[in-house]
Amino acid sequence: MLWEVRVSYKRGVQDSEGESTLKGLKALGFGGVEGVSTAKVYLIKGNCSRGDVEEICRRLLANPVSQDYTIRGIEGEDE
Amino acid sequence: MLWEVRVSYKRGVQDSEGESTLKGLKALGFGGVEGVSTAKVYLIKGNCSRGDVEEICRRLLANPVSQDYTIRGIEGEDE
Amino acid sequence: MNFCILRAPGTNCDGETARALEELGCGAEVVHLKRLLDGRVDILGYSGLVIPGGFSYGDHIRSGAIVGRVLSHALGERLSRFVDEGRPVLGICNGFQVLAEAGLLPGFEGTSRFPEMALSKNASSHFEDRWVHLRAGESSCPFTKGMPPVLRMPVAHGEGRVVLPPGGLERLEANGQVALRYALGSGEPAGGRYPENPNGSAGDIAGITNPQGNVLGLMPHPERAFLRILYPDWTRTGGEGYGDGYLLLRNMVEYVRRL
Amino acid sequence: MSSPPARLTVPLRSLGEDELLRTSRERQLSLSREEMGTIRDHFRAAGREPTDVELETFAQTWSEHCIHKTFKGRIELDGEVIELFRDTIAGVTSKLRLPWCFSVFEDNAGLVDFEGEMALAFKVETHNHPSAVEPFGGAATGVGGVIRDILGVWGEPIANTDVLCFGPLDLPYEELPPGVKHPRFIHSYVVAGIGAYGNNMGIPTVNGAIYFDRSYVGNPLVFCGTLGLVPKAKYARDVKPGDAVLLVGGKTGRDGVHGVTFASAELHERSEEVSATAVQIGDPIEEEKIKRGILRVRELGLGSAITDLGGGGLSSAVGEMAHRAGLGALVHLERVPLKYPGMRPWEVWISESQERMLLAVPKANLDRVMEHFAEEEVEATPIGEFVPGKRLRVLYRGEEVADLDLAFLFRGCPMVARKAKWKPPRLEEPSFPMDKDLGGDLLRILGSPNVASREGVIRTYDHEVRAATILKPIHGYGPGDAAVLRPLYDSWKGAVLSNGLNPEYGKIDPYWMAASAVDEAVRNNTAVGGRRIALLDNFCFGNPERPEVLGQLVRAAKGCSDTALAHGTPFISGKDSLYNESPLGPVTPTLLISALGIIPDVRRAVSMDLKGPGHRLYVLGTTRDELGGSHYYKIKGHTGKNVPRVYPDEARELFEALIKAMDMGLVRACHDLSEGGLGVAAAEMAFAGSVGLELDLGKVPLAGRMREDKVFFSESNSRLLVEVREEDSPEFEAALRGHSVASIGKTVDDKELVVKKGKKTLLKAGLDALRDAWEASL
Numbered sequence A, B: 001m002l003w004e005v006r007v008s009y010k011r012g013v014q015d016s017e018g019e020s021t022l023k024g025l026k027a028l029g030f031g032g033v034e035g036v037s038t039a040k041v042y043l044i045k046g047n048c049s050r051g052d053v054e055e056i057c058r059r060l061l062a063n064p065v066s067q068d069y070t071i072r073g074i075e076g077e078d079e
Numbered sequence C: 001m002n003f004c005i006l007r008a009p010g011t012n013c014d015g016e017t018a019r020a021l022e023e024l025g026c027g028a029e030v031v032h033l034k035r036l037l038d039g040r041v042d043i044l045g046y047s048g049l050v051i052p053g054g055f056s057y058g059d060h061i062r063s064g065a066i067v068g069r070v071l072s073h074a075l076g077e078r079l080s081r082f083v084d085e086g087r088p089v090l091g092i093c094n095g096f097q098v099l100a101e102a103g104l105l106p107g108f109e110g111t112s113r114f115p116e117m118a119l120s121k122n123a124s125s126h127f128e129d130r131w132v133h134l135r136a137g138e139s140s141c142p143f144t145k146g147m148p149p150v151l152r153m154p155v156a157h158g159e160g161r162v163v164l165p166p167g168g169l170e171r172l173e174a175n176g177q178v179a180l181r182y183a184l185g186s187g188e189p190a191g192g193r194y195p196e197n198p199n200g201s202a203g204d205i206a207g208i209t210n211p212q213g214n215v216l217g218l219m220p221h222p223e224r225a226f227l228r229i230l231y232p233d234w235t236r237t238g239g240e241g242y243g244d245g246y247l248l249l250r251n252m253v254e255y256v257r258r259l
Numbered sequence D: 001m002s003s004p005p006a007r008l009t010v011p012l013r014s015l016g017e018d019e020l021l022r023t024s025r026e027r028q029l030s031l032s033r034e035e036m037g038t039i040r041d042h043f044r045a046a047g048r049e050p051t052d053v054e055l056e057t058f059a060q061t062w063s064e065h066c067i068h069k070t071f072k073g074r075i076e077l078d079g080e081v082i083e084l085f086r087d088t089i090a091g092v093t094s095k096l097r098l099p100w101c102f103s104v105f106e107d108n109a110g111l112v113d114f115e116g117e118m119a120l121a122f123k124v125e126t127h128n129h130p131s132a133v134e135p136f137g138g139a140a141t142g143v144g145g146v147i148r149d150i151l152g153v154w155g156e157p158i159a160n161t162d163v164l165c166f167g168p169l170d171l172p173y174e175e176l177p178p179g180v181k182h183p184r185f186i187h188s189y190v191v192a193g194i195g196a197y198g199n200n201m202g203i204p205t206v207n208g209a210i211y212f213d214r215s216y217v218g219n220p221l222v223f224c225g226t227l228g229l230v231p232k233a234k235y236a237r238d239v240k241p242g243d244a245v246l247l248v249g250g251k252t253g254r255d256g257v258h259g260v261t262f263a264s265a266e267l268h269e270r271s272e273e274v275s276a277t278a279v280q281i282g283d284p285i286e287e288e289k290i291k292r293g294i295l296r297v298r299e300l301g302l303g304s305a306i307t308d309l310g311g312g313g314l315s316s317a318v319g320e321m322a323h324r325a326g327l328g329a330l331v332h333l334e335r336v337p338l339k340y341p342g343m344r345p346w347e348v349w350i351s352e353s354q355e356r357m358l359l360a361v362p363k364a365n366l367d368r369v370m371e372h373f374a375e376e377e378v379e380a381t382p383i384g385e386f387v388p389g390k391r392l393r394v395l396y397r398g399e400e401v402a403d404l405d406l407a408f409l410f411r412g413c414p415m416v417a418r419k420a421k422w423k424p425p426r427l428e429e430p431s432f433p434m435d436k437d438l439g440g441d442l443l444r445i446l447g448s449p450n451v452a453s454r455e456g457v458i459r460t461y462d463h464e465v466r467a468a469t470i471l472k473p474i475h476g477y478g479p480g481d482a483a484v485l486r487p488l489y490d491s492w493k494g495a496v497l498s499n500g501l502n503p504e505y506g507k508i509d510p511y512w513m514a515a516s517a518v519d520e521a522v523r524n525n526t527a528v529g530g531r532r533i534a535l536l537d538n539f540c541f542g543n544p545e546r547p548e549v550l551g552q553l554v555r556a557a558k559g560c561s562d563t564a565l566a567h568g569t570p571f572i573s574g575k576d577s578l579y580n581e582s583p584l585g586p587v588t589p590t591l592l593i594s595a596l597g598i599i600p601d602v603r604r605a606v607s608m609d610l611k612g613p614g615h616r617l618y619v620l621g622t623t624r625d626e627l628g629g630s631h632y633y634k635i636k637g638h639t640g641k642n643v644p645r646v647y648p649d650e651a652r653e654l655f656e657a658l659i660k661a662m663d664m665g666l667v668r669a670c671h672d673l674s675e676g677g678l679g680v681a682a683a684e685m686a687f688a689g690s691v692g693l694e695l696d697l698g699k700v701p702l703a704g705r706m707r708e709d710k711v712f713f714s715e716s717n718s719r720l721l722v723e724v725r726e727e728d729s730p731e732f733e734a735a736l737r738g739h740s741v742a743s744i745g746k747t748v749d750d751k752e753l754v755v756k757k758g759k760k761t762l763l764k765a766g767l768d769a770l771r772d773a774w775e776a777s778l
């Protein structure tokens, strides 16, 4: 199976990465850009259920206090 | 408009973060996981065309030697 | 002789780098990137350019990406001229990343508009501070000439793994552009072995020069190996005098004197 | 949408005690019944109701975190009444009256003289609760916060320290209570957060410790320290009426709202949801820019005062700055740059958004100061001015939302009076047979979590940026006792940083736990050549409203003070973090002592690795049957009762004699004896230098008869191992005459550690095996 996990900052939590990217784009002359936010994607391959991936997010990939995550089955989800 | 850019490693370029995540998951007892790869997502908001975003990727977000990118219009793409 | 030590938000090795150059008898002026960009300062007013270590703009996108791309976008032409005139450019750690992103290194055909190499996340995937052995002398770079066969300096970075396009390594080697390689204590190349090669760089590359030899980018920090007393084992091996970083920086200064 | 008026009042005057307490709870004020009553009476007398902004200001300023109620309150223990701060910690400093203490307990950090016009500023803070819920952000902002304490005394930060306490990494997941993160998760993200902040700012992380104990599962401890350099003449504290109140740095958001009240309450299962706004990630690059701006303003002497925006945000900082200057302040709250619209005035006022500083600037300098910050791309906003009359007035779009009497705000908080109880736990000394071969025990201790190598963590921190770290955390391939820095380019004088921490002893007696922590910090400092030592205390205890916890606190405060006094080492700053409890109970009483020494010439610093064969090895200090809380007992499954004590008069003179011998150049290597005792120290010195060692336990100076295993693993305080060249040994012995010192062995060519008693061999182990055991874990 192949799962896609996407981890992003919760609303209100500072996304310095997005902010510095915005600054960089302005400096490069991309004046039209108004905002940038970022997220991290993990593609997880293996023999695991959606429940496992939930658990993986909670235990390692995301902190529910400051981050949101979404899980998407890409291949072979059998639920 | 809102664009989603996704930057990932080129084939053959080591994704060390994915590898270390895999190691971490194994250590946590997720034996079923076989591989992890990572990517970075930028959500770009503003007055810019697909061509602009293309240019943004080439000029800043991706290094052509090690990274690939994909662009997806999420809102208000008028092409 | 007056060096421009370029800094941007997040640069943090400018103080000790400037200090080392001053001890070698040159002027070393720390200049904020924005002063170059808004034209208050002209890069061509300096005898050399040093881009020191740090985390410019937080290094979020890729280390050195913003400064590198902004430099090439806004000052590309002046920088090319600076390099073509043979003036020395040294990029240390984050500075190396900047030079790579700016297209100044490897500079196969002169300065390129887009990067021709990448300094990617360490194979270990984390930041690492450790002393390494280096082998110099294969390249045309005058800054690494006449050095002892094995040098010691510390690295401290999270993204220092040299990634090259297909054929890139061969091309670098053929051009004599490999200035420094990670080595074993004996001077043999590290052969990709960790931790001797601390980041998994292709060809054990720690430093690259341009074909002309006047631009050098390296991940190790010469300013942190400037004095023997900064070595991690000086209490065993002696803390008097200058270290290998001094030799490299002195070579660069002498190169300018000869220009 | 019509927004509510800026000025909202909270009816208090008619409330009874219970209703007051309910209001405190509902608004998350963490104020007690008595405190609420005092506030109500104050406003009754004033003939009006408080505004929400005013009430929140009290909640911040009167929080345990800001006002240290417990340490400044009256505590009764066994009929004796004591004020902890005055009678113990500060008492030591005032009794010692040392002329080199430049500023103590007054400011954001303690300051001591260094070289010429330069002073060193040192501060250690804790960031425990945020690190429990958001370990990366919590630890990172902990580092950011303590760096701002140094900036807040006009200091240039030059080094960081971090001491971390976690639950066991191998804790089974099933044992985790709901809402608690696994120690592995917390460990790896805390370490990442500390590294990220310090590395990004270019401040080397040079010293620290990691400690594991079950009591930290629900409540990890994260101590972050920063050392700074301050030219004394630039230490401006001279606010005049008319000076601008200048807010510098990042924008203000809802983050950290109620951070201090959060820190002053116990963690509970739902802390995660309730306190989401107390969580922040931090932006070191912003702080780096602020630092540059501040150092420039300092150099040019353009500011009249500075402080950080920490706990309580603007509400604490503005009031404190005015109060110290004997002035008042007028603030226009709508001028504060916000991250997003829609914040209530009280939220702006108490927000703890990171990377902000407060400066007082004479009007004539204001434009120049603003320009310097603009040059660094840092936002600087005048939000008001200092005024005569000791009132703190806050306006929002012209409407008055607070008008407070500063004297009442800072002195009106009712002093707490609490009862403490101390009952020694009932413990026994174990009895078990000794293994014929001590090698197995030694390998187990070397590999145990609290002894094993920290290299994997240390290397993720940049410990040599600034090119001034002379003794590094891993020097000569072994675990150093203290870091040595060379702060100034034009001087060889050094600063020496070390720490002492041993919670395990706290399970037996917090008094000796604290005494041991002081002795350990001082002897670690001494081991590399540090002297003229100043101390910081950081107490992390459970809920002080519980008499048993308070009893432990009193004993610890006395233990560290008595020992510090005897060592002649003043406290210059510190902090207490109480309410470190989770559903799993309170943390083990934990006291971190951080020591700052100096060394006249860093080229004389001594490292712990053995330098070569054919040298003598001396043990300094007396070994006693004190294995309570030792690692040896621990691996045998015991706690024991004979906790290590300190005999400080012996210790002080011994350390002074050792320093003399070091200055004469007689000491080749030196290592302090602590966790794992002589066995671990000897093994570490040997494999660090890759030099073999032969010891005779029969020669170790003892107080009374002891079995060999106890001699080898005792953790008695005030002891060190010293390597001396054969030809220097007469001089060395002369320098240490009159002290408890013995030559117990010699360094050899074979790469082995051999331990004998007379003719009997008790241990023989290859250095590689020892090193592998030490490196295996973590």
Ligand SMILES: Nc1ncnc2c1ncn2[C@@H]1O[C@H](COP(=O)(O)OP(=O)(O)O)[C@@H](O)[C@H]1O
Pocket (backbone or CB within 6 Å): D065, D066, D068, D071, D089, D104, D105, D106, D107, D108, D109, D110, D149, D310, D311, D537, D539, D571, D572, D573, D574, D575, D576
């Ligand atoms: N338990 C303590 N032991 C020693 N010093 C303390 C203690 N608590 C507070 N102090 C001192 O009081 C001063 C003010 O403390 P505090 O208001 O907490 O500072 P900040 O908020 O800037 O950290 C500091 O210098 C600190 O050293």
Ligand SMILES: [Mg+2]
Pocket (backbone or CB within 6 Å): D108, D149, D152, D308, D310
């Ligand atoms: Mg403070």
